Amino acid sequence: MTDKSDPTTTRRGFLKAGLAAGGAVAAGGAAHAAGDPLITEIQPWAQGLGEGVDATPYGLPIKYEGDVVRRNVEWLTADTISSINFTPIHALDGTITPQGCAFERHHSGAIELRKEDYRLMINGLVDTPLVFTYADLERFPRVTRTYFLECAANTGMEWAGAQLNGSQFTHGMIHNMEYTGVTLRTLLEEAGVKPEGKWVMVEGADASSNARSIPLEKAMDDCLVAFKANGEALRMEHGYPVRLCVPGWEGNMWVKWLRRIEVGDKPWESREETSKYTDTLEDGTSRKWTWVMDAKSVVTSPSPQMPITHGKGPLVITGLAWSGRGAIARVDVSVDGGKNWKEARLAAPGQDMALTRFYLDHDWDGSEMFLQSRAIDSTGYVQPTKTQLREVRGLNSIYHNNCIQTWWVKPSGEAENVEVS
Amino acid sequence: MTDKSDPTTTRRGFLKAGLAAGGAVAAGGAAHAAGDPLITEIQPWAQGLGEGVDATPYGLPIKYEGDVVRRNVEWLTADTISSINFTPIHALDGTITPQGCAFERHHSGAIELRKEDYRLMINGLVDTPLVFTYADLERFPRVTRTYFLECAANTGMEWAGAQLNGSQFTHGMIHNMEYTGVTLRTLLEEAGVKPEGKWVMVEGADASSNARSIPLEKAMDDCLVAFKANGEALRMEHGYPVRLCVPGWEGNMWVKWLRRIEVGDKPWESREETSKYTDTLEDGTSRKWTWVMDAKSVVTSPSPQMPITHGKGPLVITGLAWSGRGAIARVDVSVDGGKNWKEARLAAPGQDMALTRFYLDHDWDGSEMFLQSRAIDSTGYVQPTKTQLREVRGLNSIYHNNCIQTWWVKPSGEAENVEVS
Numbered sequence: 001m002t003d004k005s006d007p008t009t010t011r012r013g014f015l016k017a018g019l020a021a022g023g024a025v026a027a028g029g030a031a032h033a034a035g036d037p038l039i040t041e042i043q044p045w046a047q048g049l050g051e052g053v054d055a056t057p058y059g060l061p062i063k064y065e066g067d068v069v070r071r072n073v074e075w076l077t078a079d080t081i082s083s084i085n086f087t088p089i090h091a092l093d094g095t096i097t098p099q100g101c102a103f104e105r106h107h108s109g110a111i112e113l114r115k116e117d118y119r120l121m122i123n124g125l126v127d128t129p130l131v132f133t134y135a136d137l138e139r140f141p142r143v144t145r146t147y148f149l150e151c152a153a154n155t156g157m158e159w160a161g162a163q164l165n166g167s168q169f170t171h172g173m174i175h176n177m178e179y180t181g182v183t184l185r186t187l188l189e190e191a192g193v194k195p196e197g198k199w200v201m202v203e204g205a206d207a208s209s210n211a212r213s214i215p216l217e218k219a220m221d222d223c224l225v226a227f228k229a230n231g232e233a234l235r236m237e238h239g240y241p242v243r244l245c246v247p248g249w250e251g252n253m254w255v256k257w258l259r260r261i262e263v264g265d266k267p268w269e270s271r272e273e274t275s276k277y278t279d280t281l282e283d284g285t286s287r288k289w290t291w292v293m294d295a296k297s298v299v300t301s302p303s304p305q306m307p308i309t310h311g312k313g314p315l316v317i318t319g320l321a322w323s324g325r326g327a328i329a330r331v332d333v334s335v336d337g338g339k340n341w342k343e344a345r346l347a348a349p350g351q352d353m354a355l356t357r358f359y360l361d362h363d364w365d366g367s368e369m370f371l372q373s374r375a376i377d378s379t380g381y382v383q384p385t386k387t388q389l390r391e392v393r394g395l396n397s398i399y400h401n402n403c404i405q406t407w408w409v410k411p412s413g414e415a416e417n418v419e420v421s
Numbered sequence: 422m423t424d425k426s427d428p429t430t431t432r433r434g435f436l437k438a439g440l441a442a443g444g445a446v447a448a449g450g451a452a453h454a455a456g457d458p459l460i461t462e463i464q465p466w467a468q469g470l471g472e473g474v475d476a477t478p479y480g481l482p483i484k485y486e487g488d489v490v491r492r493n494v495e496w497l498t499a500d501t502i503s504s505i506n507f508t509p510i511h512a513l514d515g516t517i518t519p520q521g522c523a524f525e526r527h528h529s530g531a532i533e534l535r536k537e538d539y540r541l542m543i544n545g546l547v548d549t550p551l552v553f554t555y556a557d558l559e560r561f562p563r564v565t566r567t568y569f570l571e572c573a574a575n576t577g578m579e580w581a582g583a584q585l586n587g588s589q590f591t592h593g594m595i596h597n598m599e600y601t602g603v604t605l606r607t608l609l610e611e612a613g614v615k616p617e618g619k620w621v622m623v624e625g626a627d628a629s630s631n632a633r634s635i636p637l638e639k640a641m642d643d644c645l646v647a648f649k650a651n652g653e654a655l656r657m658e659h660g661y662p663v664r665l666c667v668p669g670w671e672g673n674m675w676v677k678w679l680r681r682i683e684v685g686d687k688p689w690e691s692r693e694e695t696s697k698y699t700d701t702l703e704d705g706t707s708r709k710w711t712w713v714m715d716a717k718s719v720v721t722s723p724s725p726q727m728p729i730t731h732g733k734g735p736l737v738i739t740g741l742a743w744s745g746r747g748a749i750a751r752v753d754v755s756v757d758g759g760k761n762w763k764e765a766r767l768a769a770p771g772q773d774m775a776l777t778r779f780y781l782d783h784d785w786d787g788s789e790m791f792l793q794s795r796a797i798d799s800t801g802y803v804q805p806t807k808t809q810l811r812e813v814r815g816l817n818s819i820y821h822n823n824c825i826q827t828w829w830v831k832p833s834g835e836a837e838n839v840e841v842s
Contacts, residue, residue, distance in 0.1 A: 093649040111472075
């Protein structure tokens with residue numbers, strides 16, 4: 001079952017490295033054996049019985065992982081009802097984000113809406129206006145796809161320079177789940193889009209009535225009216241019972257508690273696409289309809305929340321990469337602030353509009369590093385530096401910052417968010 | 422982004438079907454619009470604010486999904502400490518199993534073992550016996566793979582005939598997660614396996630000291646020493662902080678709280694591979710070393726726990742398929758107890774030793790169905806009928822029942838576990 005995404009290790013390589021590095025890894029491990037009571041004695045957990053299978057009908061993480069949770073930044077918003085919290089990406093591995101710790105953004109809070117009370121209306125320029133119950137939706141052909149959702153504001157603080165310390169806070173407005181639902185195309189074909197229909201407006205059932213305009217081409221391509229994520233029902237905070245997935249496009253368009261889809265001949269210019277989710281440039285004009293999330297990556301460990309604690313020698317550098325334009329083709333990693341690059345190993349071949357995990361097995365000499373990662377997607381797009389991005393977009397933007405991120409890793413192993421010119 | 426796994430729908434097809442079926446689906450939905458207060462009135466959840474982003478740092482499912490949980494069958498074991506509970510596969514979709522509702526089997530209960538107290542020993546026929554701490558393991562090259570784990574006893578009750586009503590109970594001793602860890606090969610190469618080393622014994626840290634023998638070929642092929650599942654740390658009930666993955670092989674070998682790996686020149690004939698996990702045949706002799714989980718599938722909905730509630734017309738038939746020998750190549754579904762078969766649509770191309778979701782979009786005429794699914798894997802192996810399996814193995818077995826399952830769906834939409842000859 002070995003394939004190209006398997007790591008290649010030379011036999012005894014780590015033992016050698018460990019010894020060379022003065023007792024790290026295996027050598028360090030072996031050193032335990034002799035006098036380590038955890039080896040030489042029978043431990044309490046091997047002497048008694050543990051918990052039964054009736055203990056947690058639905059389980060939570062073990063108490064020792066209590067710090068691996070979503071966090072919101074108090075000063076970022078006036079209150080937590082219309083706010084954001086962050087996926088603890090620094091502490092995760094692989095690509096799937098469990099719903100329990102997946103990023104949330106609400107405009108008027110997360111609402112409780114029973115399946116029985118759920119309705120989805122399709123109106124506007126259609127042959128037959130329709131209203132679907134949840135039970136109706138379950139009867140249409142179903143698809144299952146894994147997609148990332150990234151908030152357009154993810155990494156937005158970095159426009160003003162290195163700010164927050166931790167990949168959770170700089171890049172944690174993202175999650176990646178296996179969604180199941182009905183394609184929006186299927187429902188629109190059910191209602192019958194009139195020839196003059198060129199746009200759809202998607203609207204949520206919460207008080208904010210979050211509404212966004214989507215070109216018909218995208219709506220008919222890959223948008224998903226989803227009711228499951230990672231196999232189970234959506235969580236309340238992710239739009240239970242039904243949310244929209246707009247693969248590769250900014251998270252605000254993934255309307256939660258999806259209530260209505262209107263077909264029209266032009267965009268709606270809603271609050272969320274005029275006063276918000278536009279990018280003000282140096283000359284004061286704004287880019288609008290900037291829906292696609294460009295190729296991006298970040299090193300999740302080591303990072304400010306994940307310092308190196310084991311000293312020099314073998315070190316796993318890992319992170320995430322993604323692109324709203326297609327699949328991740330390659331990720332490069334630099335330990336010297338972008339002067340030299342090494343190609344990272346992808347855990348699996350890139351998938352369209354889904355997170356890709358990368359690893360670089362590095363032999364750390366114990367000196368400072370300026371850690372960066374650079375994503376290249378299937379269209380050939382290369383993740384830009386912060387300088388390149390500012391040259392084009394200036395400093396007035398909030399959204400769509402996909403710049404290369406730098407962590408200054410000190411000889412102590414601690415890391416800091418910094419800028420390199 | 423459309424591909425061959427996309428459902429094909431003819432425009433207005435469902436509306437037609439709905440009308441033909443006397444008001445189902447869209448037509449039924451449309452009927453709501455006029456007088457439905459859920460459409461015509463502003464709902465409470467659109468009038469006020471919901472929950473803030475600080476409400477659930479680590480979230481649980483919404484209260485309305487409280488019945489989607491693991492269940493144990495009281496009479497199955499003497500107590501719940503050495504017992505089994507079942508994944509609610511009837512209520513899930515897609516392929517990922519969230520850890521919170523993933524099947525558990527313990528021999529002496531789930532133990533609490535801190536990362537700091539964790540040790541993994543490699544001894545026996547190796548050049549250098551080694552002990553690894555958790556921190557040591559994190560320094561080796563890491564891989565991420567999605568695999569199913571199935572208990573050898575899954576569906577075991579069916580040997581005696583149709584028993585439990587519900588796919589959760591007949592097929593729920595399974596889960597499918599994205600695992601991250603270090604290959605066992607990497608650690609064995611670190612210690613250096615002596616030429617006479619042909620087997621490894623893997624042992625758990627709990628009181629049961631669950632120990633199994635694995636041929637060196639498998640150990641060096643794709644076994645994974647895992648510390649993450651679906652991106653986050655393993656849950657206590659799944660072996661926190663470290664478990665073994667033995668892809669495609671029976672779940673009992675996926676030792677939790679992995680403590681020791683011994684290399685030897687022959688198998689250990691441990692309790693769990695002599696008195697248990699062997700298959701007694703008609704003549705009283707036993708098959709042993711029956712590690713591989715053969716190709717298998719089950720319809721998860723409709724099923725006894727998931728009756729049809731919407732009457733005739735469009736019906737989504739869905740289920741899971743898997744094989745320990747490779748990838749699922751094809752799944753067929755029968756509504757007449759195996760007389761006629763239709764090829765189901767796979768949600769995605771089959772992956773080696775991982776669950777595959779299948780769908781069949783069926784126009785139900787409202788008459789009784791004898792629902793079956795049949796998996797075919799990449800080796801050409803075809804899932805057998807219960808009769809075929811009994812002819813070879815007799816009725817004395819407990820383990821490795823991968824027979825075709827039958828649900829009798831009645832005109833009322835209710836379903837029952839039955840046998841068809």
